Amino acid sequence: MLERQIHTILGNLAVYDLGHGPVTLLWPSLYADHVSLMPIATELARTRRCILIDGPGHGRSAVPERRYTLWDCGRAAEQILDELGVERVDWIGNAWGGHVGVCAAIRSPSRVHTLTVIGSPMNALSPSMRWKTRVVLALLSLGARDLVGKLIAKVMISPASSPVHREYVRSCIRDAPMGGIRQAVSSISLHREDLTPQLPRVTVPTLFVAGGDDTIWPAEAARLQAAEIPGARFETVPGAAHLVPLERPRETVAVISDFLGARTSPASESSGERAGG
Numbered sequence: 001m002l003e004r005q006i007h008t009i010l011g012n013l014a015v016y017d018l019g020h021g022p023v024t025l026l027w028p029s030l031y032a033d034h035v036s037l038m039p040i041a042t043e044l045a046r047t048r049r050c051i052l053i054d055g056p057g058h059g060r061s062a063v064p065e066r067r068y069t070l071w072d073c074g075r076a077a078e079q080i081l082d083e084l085g086v087e088r089v090d091w092i093g094n095a096w097g098g099h100v101g102v103c104a105a106i107r108s109p110s111r112v113h114t115l116t117v118i119g120s121p122m123n124a125l126s127p128s129m130r131w132k133t134r135v136v137l138a139l140l141s142l143g144a145r146d147l148v149g150k151l152i153a154k155v156m157i158s159p160a161s162s163p164v165h166r167e168y169v170r171s172c173i174r175d176a177p178m179g180g181i182r183q184a185v186s187s188i189s190l191h192r193e194d195l196t197p198q199l200p201r202v203t204v205p206t207l208f209v210a211g212g213d214d215t216i217w218p219a220e221a222a223r224l225q226a227a228e229i230p231g232a233r234f235e236t237v238p239g240a241a242h243l244v245p246l247e248r249p250r251e252t253v254a255v256i257s258d259f260l261g262a263r264t265s266p267a268s269e270s271s272g273e274r275a276g277g
Helices: 034-044 070-084 096-107 127-141 145-156 163-175 178-190 196-201 219-226 249-261
Strands: 002-008 011-019 023-027 049-053 089-094 112-118 206-211 233-237
Touching: 002 070, 011 034, 011 070, 023 034, 023 070, 023 096, 034 049, 034 089, 034 249, 049 070, 070 096, 089 096, 096 112, 096 178, 096 196, 112 249, 127 145, 127 178, 145 163, 206 219, 206 249, 219 233, 233 249
Parallel strands: 023 049, 023 089, 089 112, 112 206, 206 233
Antiparallel strands: 002 011, 011 049
């Protein structure tokens, strides 16, 4: 797997590249880095080229100098694809990555061949969630990383999942640049716009996936939001909460592969290039 830093409007973002074939772009959740998507990327990379991105302020990506929007993230992803010479991708986004994918699909429908949205509530935060998010920001400002990690891991990971997954979330919050985490929470959680009015503008083939144990984006809410996109498909993965690709990779790959298998692959001229394996 190749790792590189690519300059974007949000600063340098860490990009990871593996496999050969039609290009799949993967963007992870808030509080997580590309590692959360590696369980499905390594399997998909048997027949595809997978490009994974650490979101701003996460993993090895830089901390932007300003607050940013989901649309800014979509533009940054486009710049990464420009740098890599990739014209079309199948987009897979978990939570934050799903939000960015919706924006990218609306902004550049010729570039996003298909869209898979996993655990991504499209509505803005409710008043109660907004209050809880402000508490998280306050705790982060006080340096209470371990406490925040425990709270977030409890919500994002199903009780049916391995304790290793909860420890992974805690380690991401413990090890990431604290300014980057705070800024991301403020930018794309607390101040996230309501994307539900935008959903009918998504014209690419779309799959919504919800974890059966997700309390942040319950399956019924996900199904109703998926219905706002013409022709969108909806699936539930049991035994997972918010980080479905990490918690249930085999089931996630099966659902995604079935969805992608029903679509025409991106043009080979835009997917065959690769700089490592």
